[in-house]
Amino acid sequence: MxxxxxxxxxxxxxxxxxxxxxxxxxxxxxxxxxxxxxxxxxxxxxxxxxxxxxxxxxxxxxxxxxxxxxxxxxxxxxxxxxxxxxxxxxxxxxxxxxxxxxxxxxxxxxxxxxxxxxxxxxxxxxxxxxxxxxxxxxxxxxxxxxxxxxxxxxxxxxxxxxxxxxxxxxxxxxxxxxxxxxxxxxxxxxxxxxxxxxxxxLLDTLTGLANRRQFDQDLGNLDAGDAILAVDIDHFKRVNDTHGHATGDRVLRAVGQALQTGLRHHDRAYRLGGEEFAVMLRHVNREQAQIVAERLRGAVEASSMAGLKVTISVGVSLVAAGDAPGAVRQADVALYRAKQRGRNRTCAWQSGDLTALDVTKTMIGLI
CATH class of the missing domain: 1.10.1760 (Arp2/3 complex 21 kDa subunit ARPC3)
Structure with a gap:
């Protein structure tokens, strides 16, 4: 038994x-x-x-x-x-x-x-x-x-x-x-x-946003009809040098919150490192992506970020079928163009807008 x-x-x-x-x-x-x-x-x-x-x-x-x-x-x-x-x-x-x-x-x-x-x-x-x-x-x-x-x-x-x-x-x-x-x-x-x-x-401990590792994973899920926004805080080094890193951290948290709050539930904001952020928008066209980018830029400009006046520059790129990494590069170039044109603005990538020489000049001009 x-x-x-x-x-x-x-x-x-x-x-x-x-x-x-x-x-x-x-x-x-x-x-x-x-x-x-x-x-x-x-x-x-x-x-x-x-x-x-x-x-x-x-x-x-x-x-x-x-x-x-x-x-x-x-x-x-x-x-x-x-x-x-x-x-x-x-x-x-x-x-x-x-x-x-x-x-x-x-x-x-x-x-x-x-x-x-x-x-x-x-x-x-x-x-x-x-x-x-x-x-x-x-x-x-x-x-x-x-x-x-x-x-x-x-x-x-x-x-x-x-x-x-x-x-x-x-x-x-x-x-x-x-x-x-x-x-x-x-x-x-x-x-x-x-x-x-x-x-x-997969989270950025400072802002609570998804980090670069999550961004790289999510990048593989993007397809035609999606968009990427490259976001950078303007003159962030000046914030750290003038007000200290503790204030700089509060600014980063405030900007991250403003980005995530301004998105739909199926869109997502990321902190890629330093003062660099990114946003993935699902199922949008060029005009809609630019409207969202401009709304996010305006929201940051209109808010007090840790008691300071802070602005962001945004580059916009639509994802082509099977080429999400290409859209990231294009959004970065559009972001640099926004910086070159005076910051606190949105620029969108459009095929033929920037030649290879133009891109090189843009990059060099910001160094």
């Missing part, structure tokens, strides 16, 4: 590891192929666990088949619980060696009871603060598992067999749930930490 129970727990651990691989990112996916794979693993685990039950001295079979069902039910809801329960009940009825009605009454009663109790408990936990709801998962699992086998007491000849195997079934089920839950919690915590580290690695 102990060998069989040990094998049951080994199967549960193996399935738990396979289940953990379906958790690919944080926040956890609630739809899509990984969610479907998660339910498939749980359903397969339930079926596997029922095939080699341990026989108690009283000949009552005990296994962990209810654990995946309860896990899916409390984690993902009644529909997920039913998705796991359906193949379990089907296999149970096919292998019971008795009429389907009797098989359903014997095995289906416990499954139905667990679904009802678990669904009710989960609905109650969802009305609580998330932290409290998570803390109550183990008691909820214990209550849901408590009805497993209890329904058999109502069947003819059931009270004796149910009473002899009920407590071991409950304790083993609860131990299995704790084990499976621990595997998944560790995986989810790892995904949370990884997501947090990735976010920190």
């Amino acid at each position: 102990l060998d069989t129970l040990f094998l049951n727990f080994c199967v549960l651990c193996t399935c738990g590891y396979a289940l953990s691989l379906t958790y690919q990112r944080w926040p956890v996916e609630r739809t899509g192929r990984w969610y479907v794979a998660r339910l498939a693993v749980l359903a397969s685990a339930a079926v596997l666990l029922m095939h080699d039950p341990a026989a108690l001295p009283s000949a009552v079979p005990v296994d962990l088949r209810a654990v995946p069902l309860v896990f899916a039910l409390l984690r993902s809801g009644p529909l997920a619980g039913m998705a796991v329960a359906a193949p379990l009940l089907a296999v149970q009825m096919l292998t019971a060696g008795q009429p389907p009605a009797a098989s359903f009454l014997e095995g289906g009663s416990s499954i139905l009871a667990m679904l009802l109790v678990g669904a009710a408990l989960r609905a109650g936990m969802r009305r609580m603060p998330p932290e409290r709801g998570r803390a109550l998962r183990l008691p909820a699992a214990a209550l849901t598992l408590a009805v497993n086998g209890a329904a058999e007491r109502l069947l003819p000849g059931g009270p004796d067999s149910a009473s002899s195997g009920y407590l071991p079934l409950l304790l083993l089920g609860l131990a299995g749930y704790v084990l499976l839950n621990a595997i998944i919690v560790n995986r989810v915590n790892l995904l949370k930490a990884t997501s947090r580290w990735q976010s920190q690695a």
Whole structure:
């Protein structure tokens, strides 16, 4: 019997590891192929666990088949619980060696009871603060598992067999749930930490904007119909030299906030380094991109940046199909042209506007 129970727990651990691989990112996916794979693993685990039950001295079979069902039910809801329960009940009825009605009454009663109790408990936990709801998962699992086998007491000849195997079934089920839950919690915590580290690695700590690393990653998602704005604070060195670096940092934060505040939710501002910023605009034409650039420039000029009058220059370039890096270079050239023309202005790149010699002169003129 102990060998069989040990094998049951080994199967549960193996399935738990396979289940953990379906958790690919944080926040956890609630739809899509990984969610479907998660339910498939749980359903397969339930079926596997029922095939080699341990026989108690009283000949009552005990296994962990209810654990995946309860896990899916409390984690993902009644529909997920039913998705796991359906193949379990089907296999149970096919292998019971008795009429389907009797098989359903014997095995289906416990499954139905667990679904009802678990669904009710989960609905109650969802009305609580998330932290409290998570803390109550183990008691909820214990209550849901408590009805497993209890329904058999109502069947003819059931009270004796149910009473002899009920407590071991409950304790083993609860131990299995704790084990499976621990595997998944560790995986989810790892995904949370990884997501947090990735976010920190892709953010500029001073301004809170995305940094150059994020800019380079997002650049690959741009296509025709998008635009890039190259932004530079005018005479920023003078701010640092006159008012100190602490004031300069406050100016950088204020400009970054003004840029991000003036954008739509699917556009994004970046700090590339020093006083250099960039903005990615999605689904705009040339005129719209220039309007946004001018609005951002005006917003900075009209605001008090750390108590100082600060202006920015902006270069605008539209992205050509498959050439986002080219748009970055063009936006930089347009920015330098804005600087050359007196700063505090917006210039847009247009094919043929600047020759290679003109670009060289512009660059040299700003050194």
